[in-house]
Amino acid sequence: MTVKLGEEYCGEHMPSCATNSPDLSDKTLRVVCPLDRKHTCYAHKLAKHLKICNAREKESVPYIIKGINCGETILENAIDKIDKQTLRNYSVEEIKNVINKIQKLHDDVLTVEISEKILTHPLIEEEMTKPELGDKSRKHLIQTSSILGYLKEYDLIKSDTCFIEFGAGKGKLSFWMANALETVNNSIVLLIEKASLRHKMDNKLDKTNGNVQRIRADIADLVLQKVDILKNVKGIVAVTKHLCGDATDLALRCIKNYQDAGNAVCGIVMAFCCHHRCKWTEYTGKDFFSENGINRKDFDIMRGIISWATCGTGFSRDKNKEIDPDFYRNNLDSLSERDKEIGLSRHEKEVIEIITFDN
Template sequence: MGEKRCQYWLPKKNRLCSNAPLHPSLFCGNHTTRSHVKWIPCPIDPSHQVLEENMDGHVKKCPMLKQTQALSLEPYYQKGINSGTHDSALVDEPDVTSSEMKRNLVYALTLHQFSSLLSKIRAIHTSSCKDMAFSYKVPEACDVWMKRQIDRKLPYQEKHVLQQASILGNLEDLGVLSYSAQALAKQKCSDSLLDSNNNGISAVVEFGAGRGYLTQILADCYGITKVFLVERKSYKLKADRSLRQIQDLTLERLRIDIEDLNLNAVQSLRGIPYLAVGKHLCGPATDLTLRCCLGENYDQNSGTEHIRQNLKGIAVATCCHHLCQWKHYTNRSYLMKLGITKDDFHAITWFTSWAVDADHGSTLSDDGFLQSPAPPDGNVESLLGAECVEDIVRNMKPLDRAALGFMCKDIIDMGRMLWVKECGLESKLVKYVPSDISPENRLIVAKAE
């Protein structure tokens, strides 16, 4: 009997695992050590791994198989349409530069190169990002949420509602949204009258929607009547049920990676004025979203109106800059004009993770000044006696690391905002909530002119 069992001992149960072992291993799939067998990413869904010997059977019954097959038949699915392009000269460029690769790149710098990079970051931030405004807006239209006067039983976390309200407040401040729409909604006015008093906007596309509560506030407070939620994952406790209870509101959830979404092929969105929003779009998801809304990657021979013509406004709260990739970044030309190379970009994105190193209550303001151990003249050795960049990084004060991280975030987001402006929209980059609410507090907000 013992030979047919996995030989992994369960100390809490004082017995062997009762699962059958995987031949020729003595252990089951749960307890087989990865050193004894080869695990490879599933070709259907690389987020999980499978034993190489089981791959043929797994691909026929992978839980993601039916969803992937169904998605491939959707007209709006176009693999990699918003992904950006590699450098033409670098044929073997990897799709993703990992955090480990970025760290190794930084540690491989000489002391002088590291000092020069910090000086460059400081100079660019001083010249390009010094006028970034603090714009914490909580509009009157969101009172129904701020005072928790919600008819439906919805999750309420004040820090998230404050962020969502300020995103909408900045759109209202820019003239994209109108409070009069909320008043008309309370009076149950007709849809046509509602639209005319909300700058013609009747639809919202929320990218990286998650549970969809940013859109929930939009629908409750501004009378949005057509909702598209773009999210590649499945979530519990979604706002979908409460959204569908709103009279005359239609909801469509697009379970797709933003990288593969051809927004122009979403039939039900054509010809409808819409608003594009996203809260905490991690890393390259911000770039993919901006390119999805403003890029020119669509079928020139389709004879249909490009969806960009109906875009009325954008509000994207950025997040997780350490995940950003050179391939996806929307404004590489801007960085290169500033003397930032691809390797510099990877280093800058790695530095951004330091923005959350320090206490964001009272110790570090959003305008924290970088007082780096690496002076502009490159004379690092005389200051620290350091032998390598790793020594400098290890000895940097948390406040200095955090300030450097914030500077790098600002530079990345400023390039994105300027790209949106180059696309013809009135745009700005603001800090939309205090750091003690969220250190990820940069917002790109834009209005179609």
Template structure:
């Protein structure tokens, strides 16, 4: 016991078994830290290091080697899909209604500053007068009513995905990979693929019966994937563990797969995918912001479909710019479609993480009469979308008059300003307003895709009882039959 760390582990009901650091009674993991001595690693802020050891740590940080290798890749181009803080169309569009000293007017936050800016947004909203808050909500609801008309439900369960829906996936593969089978995730993936099939982006297996010409005996032949010689590759953005691609490969026979993800994950579907005959898999560990897709040698010149399930916040904008931005259209001119892009399907989420710099269609938002500062407030409002109980489906957010009547009543009753009004709003009211803001953001993305020559739709692909993040942007090139 004398040679063990003196830190008590309550769950294990014993002391730590590691050797203590002399002269401390604790091991390196449990030695009390002084806040003044530890600083975030400049290379990877997810861990910290003693300030006195910083110089030596920077030479051997685990992330350093990976970053050095990445910067030498031909497809790495720092900030190529990041967008700009101010677009050429964005002139002086600041209204007199903007709250003075608003923290929303600061420069675009970096990732580490996002939480601070969100807090400032909250304080700014609560600092507004009730009439100003009323007018802002009225503007949001009027804008939503005018532009969010083409959203419809399209919950698909294609026959091709029957093996996953009925839990008939390869058990050997599942045991090796410990693939998680959660029904809510499976139903989302199934509907995404079903809408892609319905939209013509992918084709299902076609079972054929052939007759023997000699003896006339018919026999079933193994399912064949009828794409001719023009089979598109699939690029999954924000792939995570890659289970959406796993289902796509299992059910639709895709043969070329590219997984784009900046983080490292355990229990990935990669091993199972690599066991499939003739399937080519390449994982690109890179931030979408820095990915020049045209420079990926193994993808260059071939048709592909882009997919993404729950691309958080600005990742959706980065993906659209990666597939359709100016760097993808250098040979075709501004506003044209990359000839290799067959289409895309992106399930959006986490709109409260969106940023003005990265947002893909600033001009559209400004043309709606929404200022940059109001856009930041809308981003904060989107976090209200999860306020309601999603055990039952939410009411139609297009029926919005109860918001205005509710707020107007609180205004007449006095109360504790905007903070009091917000606290007295029903959860379903806040949730509906949050969804309106989400849909306004996504409609701007939809319009941007249409401006770039894609046939695009915005739809609700699963009920909110399965997931409140249930909207899908789907598009195809005009030359896809």
């Protein structure tokens, strides 16, 4: 927050009053919000703030049932502590044992090759020709273009369908998806997001025909079959972009519950991230792992392993361009002593990371 002209502090750090009867005549006085003590507001605006505060009690709605998509609940404190540990808490032998399990599972059970296929959509390609775009904006547009390209390639852009973006954030993906659906009859874009955000992209769309709607809800609590607008479509297509950690599992379980209720799921296109934030209790692949000898402790080690492909080389981007790729394939000198004990080059560690969760 910025400091206003003539003031000494920004709004959040102005002197506050903790009494129950603040002096409302003082327009600079701030008080701690009684709903959430982590933030403050102006004392003379307290009544208005309480009506819009994000910490206020939510209205009861039929499509919200607490924890409906969370999966199992484990209460034992000793087990729950596992989720808070890092690779440093495990021995080299334990890590090697999990790596062997991963390789065996990949070679004997999955027997698939991981491929990369980046598609495009003409709507986004036209947008990316604008010279004023920065690298970050262009990166996200490339990802959005590929997602829309997959929807088109698998013939998922069809009429009488609701396209649901889980973890929509500001709705940038939904914005472009709605534009791509302009010629499709009776198509609806539904955004699901638990946070209240400013500068939402869906506000820029024409909502007069009611084809774009936003629901503020935690995916863990969402019951899709009780959302009214879904009664007007023949099926749904679920889409995500960077759905963090176990939010992907919550979304999958939410979609499965919708399908089990007798509704049609036409397709799912998910781009996820932050595997280290997955949790055993919410994870949808527990049965598969258990059948193949991977337990909760192994899963926790896997959550640490997946950082290996994203933690960087220690060199700058310019320096990395100068280094021969084979250097990372064969050279162990750039690794720490503990990593040398594990016995994998940086390239081999990246390969293990890729096959850990992406299958």
